[in-house]
Amino acid sequence: MSKLTCNNITKSFEIGDDVLNVLNNINLTVNQTDTIAITGISGAGKSSLLHILAGLDKPTSGEISLDHQNFTELSKNDLSKIRLNNFGFVYQFHHLLDDLTIEENIHMPLILKKSLNASSKAIAKDLMKSIDIYKRKDHLPWKLSGGEKQRAAIARAIINNPKFLFLDEPTGNLDIENSANIQNLIFDISKKYDVALITATHDNEFIKLFDKVYTLENSNLSINNE
Numbered sequence: 001m002s003k004l005t006c007n008n009i010t011k012s013f014e015i016g017d018d019v020l021n022v023l024n025n026i027n028l029t030v031n032q033t034d035t036i037a038i039t040g041i042s043g044a045g046k047s048s049l050l051h052i053l054a055g056l057d058k059p060t061s062g063e064i065s066l067d068h069q070n071f072t073e074l075s076k077n078d079l080s081k082i083r084l085n086n087f088g089f090v091y092q093f094h095h096l097l098d099d100l101t102i103e104e105n106i107h108m109p110l111i112l113k114k115s116l117n118a119s120s121k122a123i124a125k126d127l128m129k130s131i132d133i134y135k136r137k138d139h140l141p142w143k144l145s146g147g148e149k150q151r152a153a154i155a156r157a158i159i160n161n162p163k164f165l166f167l168d169e170p171t172g173n174l175d176i177e178n179s180a181n182i183q184n185l186i187f188d189i190s191k192k193y194d195v196a197l198i199t200a201t202h203d204n205e206f207i208k209l210f211d212k213v214y215t216l217e218n219s220n221l222s223i224n225n226e
């Protein structure tokens with residue numbers, strides 16, 4: 001089982017002459033069996049932390065490693081490969097590619113991994129059916145409802161069998177019914193595919209489902225339960 005670790009992560013942004021310190025000495029270990037929620041008010045730094053843990057952004061200082069591979073020592077290319085093989089990311093605003101159909105969007109990680117073939121297409125088809133998005137496969141993203149877009153974004157995030165699934169407010173823009181569906185789907189996926197969940201959310205009911213809940217406040221991360 002893989003383990004993702006970050007040590008003494010800091011992140012600051014320079015805004016004109018000011019420096020905004022968003023993350024301060026964050027330490028966190030995520031095992032592949034963990035389900036983790038990260039909560040905190042808007043602007044607390046949840047998205048920033050998720051992007052850094054997933055190798056999408058660099059910390060100002062500190063280290064992140066997956067098993068024994070230290071991200072700061074890897075080339076951009078090697079880090080991309082690690083992301084493609086181990087991580088899935090569901091963005092806060094889904095980030096489906098506007099000009100591609102839903103099926104093409106879901107195939108994209110397979111194309112990047114050079115593994116789009118008859119058998120992976122069949123797996124993608126089964127996945128789309130199991131999460132009830134198959135009937136919209138030939139549509140462009142703008143035609144879909146919020147819940148459908150979110151399901152497509154989740155399918156795209158898990159098509160390469162990641163070990164860690166990052167979800168940035170996956171229920172943030174959904175009504176109660178769609179929100180409950182997405183919550184169930186995420187936990188079903190976690191069990192079925194042995195994938196860790198690292199989820200940013202404001203939702204106080206949703207956080208009750210996770211093994212561990214952390215709060216980001218004043219740039220610091222603390223655990224609420226253990």
Ligand SMILES: Nc1ncnc2c1ncn2[C@@H]1O[C@H](COP(=O)(O)OP(=O)(O)OP(=O)(O)O)[C@@H](O)[C@H]1O
Nearest residue numbers: 013015022040041042043044045046047048049092
């Ligand atoms: N690229 C950037 N340049 C400058 N400031 C940034 C940048 N990205 C984020 N910030 C700032 O860092 C802080 C944390 O942002 P972040 O998006 O991580 O918060 P969040 O907890 O995800 O908020 P929300 O709940 O609204 O999504 C905010 O004040 C934001 O304006």
Ligand SMILES: [Mg+2]
Nearest residue numbers: 046047092168
């Ligand atoms: Mg955010």
